[in-house]
Amino acid sequence: MKKNYQFLNNINFPSDLKKVSEDNLQKVADEVREEMINAVSETGGHLGAGLGVVELTVALHYVFDTPNDKLIWDVGHQSYPHKILTGRKDKIRTLRQGDGLSGFTKRSESEYDPFGAAHSSTSISSALGIAEANKLENKSSNVIAVIGDGAISAGMAYEAMNNAGASKTKIIVILNDNDMSIAKPVGAMRTYLAKLFTGKIYFSLRETLKLITSAFSKRFSAKAGKAEDFFRSAVTGGTLFSSLGFYYAGPINGHDLSSLVPILKNAKESRHEGPIMIHIKTQKGKGYSYAEKANDHYHGVSKFNVETGEQVKSKSNLPAYTKVFANTLVKHAKKDSKIVGITAAMPGGTGMDIFGKEFPNRMFDVGIAEQHAVTFAAGLATEGYKVYQLDLR
Ligand SMILES: Cc1ncc(C[n+]2csc(CCOP(=O)(O)OP(=O)(O)O)c2C)c(N)n1
Numbered sequence: 001m002k003k004n005y006q007f008l009n010n011i012n013f014p015s016d017l018k019k020v021s022e023d024n025l026q027k028v029a030d031e032v033r034e035e036m037i038n039a040v041s042e043t044g045g046h047l048g049a050g051l052g053v054v055e056l057t058v059a060l061h062y063v064f065d066t067p068n069d070k071l072i073w074d075v076g077h078q079s080y081p082h083k084i085l086t087g088r089k090d091k092i093r094t095l096r097q098g099d100g101l102s103g104f105t106k107r108s109e110s111e112y113d114p115f116g117a118a119h120s121s122t123s124i125s126s127a128l129g130i131a132e133a134n135k136l137e138n139k140s141s142n143v144i145a146v147i148g149d150g151a152i153s154a155g156m157a158y159e160a161m162n163n164a165g166a167s168k169t170k171i172i173v174i175l176n177d178n179d180m181s182i183a184k185p186v187g188a189m190r191t192y193l194a195k196l197f198t199g200k201i202y203f204s205l206r207e208t209l210k211l212i213t214s215a216f217s218k219r220f221s222a223k224a225g226k227a228e229d230f231f232r233s234a235v236t237g238g239t240l241f242s243s244l245g246f247y248y249a250g251p252i253n254g255h256d257l258s259s260l261v262p263i264l265k266n267a268k269e270s271r272h273e274g275p276i277m278i279h280i281k282t283q284k285g286k287g288y289s290y291a292e293k294a295n296d297h298y299h300g301v302s303k304f305n306v307e308t309g310e311q312v313k314s315k316s317n318l319p320a321y322t323k324v325f326a327n328t329l330v331k332h333a334k335k336d337s338k339i340v341g342i343t344a345a346m347p348g349g350t351g352m353d354i355f356g357k358e359f360p361n362r363m364f365d366v367g368i369a370e371q372h373a374v375t376f377a378a379g380l381a382t383e384g385y386k387v388y389q390l391d392l393r
Contacts, residue, residue, distance in 0.1 A: 001089060002038065005031040013087050014061040014112075022062075025257045029058045032081050033287045039092040040080070041306045045103050048285040048297035049078035052178050052254075053146070056280065057081040059260035060144065060174075063268055069142040070114040070130050074123035074151045076104030077300075078176075079113075086112035120368050121154035123147045127171045128164045128275075135169060142268055144172045150181030150345060153189050153367035164275040165245025172267050173277045177251065178284040181345045182299050183353075187367045192240060197251050197281060241277045250279030255286060296348070325390050326351030330358045342377055342389045344370045350390040 001008070007024065008031040011017050020028055033054045040047045058081075060071055066086070073079045083101060084092055087110060094100025105113040115126045123145035131143040147157065152175060164171060177193050179185065241248040252259050260280070267276055284299070285291030290309025291298035304311040333339040333355070340362040343352035347365055356363035366373045377387040 001035060001092075003035070005035065007031055008035060008084075008089070011085065012089065014066050014085060017058070017061050017085060020062075022257075022261060025058055025062060025261070026055075029054045029257065030287075032058065032084050035084060035089065035092065036080050037288050037306060039095065040301065041304050042093055043095045043097065044300075044302040044304075045095050046077040046080070046299065047288070047301050048180075048291050048294075048299045049075075049148070049178075050080040051286050051288055051291055051298075052282040052284045053078050053176060054081045054287065055255045055257050055260060056146070056174065056176065056282070057085060059257055059264055060146075061085050063261060063264040064142055064144065067111045067114070069144065069268075070127070071112070072115045072117075072123045072127050072130075072143070072145045073105050074117065074145065074147040075120040076102075076106075076117040078146075078148075079105050082112070083110075086110055120151040121147070121156045123151070124157055124160035124164060124171070124173055127173070128160060128167070128169065131169045131171045132167075142170070142172060144174065146174045146176055148181070149175065149177040149179060149190065149193055150185050150368055153181075153185065153187055153345075154369050155371050161241070161244050161246070161275075167275070168273040169275070170270075170272055171275050173246070173275060175250070175277055175279045176254065176282055177279060178282045178297075180284045180297060180299075181368065182296065182349065183345065183347050183365075185367065186345070186365045189367075193279075196239065196279065241279075246275045246277040247272055248277045248279065250277075251281045252278070254280030254282035320351075322349065322351035322390065323354070326354035329355050329388055333359055333362065336386070338384055339386050339388065340364070340380060342366060342373050342387055344368055344373045344389075352390070 007020060007028045011028065017028065033051060036050055036054070037047070060066070064071065071082070073082060080092070080095065088101055091101050096103040102109055104118040105116055107113055107116045114130065115122070117123070124147060127143045127145035134141055134143065151157065177197070179190070179194070239248045249263065252263060254260065263278060267278060270276070283292065285294065285297035288298070302311045302313065329339065329341065341352050341355045342364045343350050344366055345368045347353040347356060352363055352365070364376070366376060373389065377389070380387050
C-alpha cells in the first residue's frame, strides 16, 4: 500500500477486521474503497462492481468465519475489496498483470476463494454443491453466494434455485441488486425486482430483524408462521423467491453497515433448513463520483487519473474489432431484411449497440442467458432469419 491508513494498515486478514469495533467499520470500508480506487487507477480493471460491494464485503468478513465459511462471488469481478481484506492487499497493484493477482476469484490464489469464476451465474449452484458436501461431512459451516441482478437472469441461477428451494440445505444467497448489468439489465426479472423495491424504500431495520428472527428461530408456531408469511407477503406483494422455497428478506440498504451486520449475524446463527435470500440494494460505482455518474458506472476501466476520472485511452489508428463487425453487419442488413442480431447482455462489448441503433426491432438483448440465446436463434432460423452474435470468448 502506498498510503498510511488508520485501520487498513493493521488489517491483513478477516481475523484483524474482527478486532475493529462495529462503530468503526464504515471507516474501514472508506479506506478499502480509497485503496481500491487508487490501485485500479494504476492497473485498470473492474471498478464499479467492487465499489458497490465494499460495505457488504466488510460486513461478510466481519460476521462470518471465512475461510471456514465459504464465500462465493458470482462472476468474481467484484472481488477486489474481498482480496484486499483476505491477505492480498500488498499485491493489489499486481491485479491482472503477469504473475499478479487474477481479476477474478481463483482457487489456487487463496483459500478465501473457494470457487473460481469469471463466467456469471454459477454461484448458487456452486454454493449448494459445497453445502451438500458439508452436510455429508457433518460440517456446520455456512455457505454464502453473492449474485448480481444481472447474473440472476441466467438459466443456471433458476436451475439452482429450483434445486435449492426443494432442499433442506441451508445456503445464504445475497442478491446484490444495483439495477445494472454491464449495460442496463433487461427483461422481466428487472421489472420484478424494481417492483419489490418500489413504494417502501427499504424495510426498516426493526421490521427486517423481526421478520428474520421470527422465521429463523424456529420457535414460532405454525399459526404464527402463517401470520408472519401473510404479513411478509402483504408488505412485499409476495415474492417469486419465497414461492420457490427461499426464506426471502429485504430489500435492505446494502451500504448501511448497521443494517447489514445484524441481518448477516441472524442469517449466520439461524438453524433454518433451506435456502435464505437477502435482497440488498446497492449502487454500482458507489463512493467515486466519476463512477457514480458514468453510464456504465466504470464497469471496466483502463488506467485513469483519480482526480479527474479521465481514462488513459490506448492510441491506435486501427478501428476496433467490434466496430468493424457492427458496421459490416449494418451494411449487409440494409440489403437483407432477414438479418437480425442477438446479444447476451453485452451490447457495447460486441458492437450490437451500433446494430441496434440502426435496427431497433431486429436486435435482441436477451440478458445474461447464452443457452437461451442459442435456441432462440435456432427458432428465428427456422423461420428463415439469419442470426448474428459476436462472441468474444
Ligand atoms: C455467462 C456470462 N455472460 C456474460 C458475461 C459478461 N459479464 C460480466 S459481468 C456482467 C454483468 C453482471 O451484472 P451483475 O450480475 O448485475 O453484476 P454487477 O456488475 O452489476 O455487480 C456481464 C454481462 C459473463 N461474465 N458471463
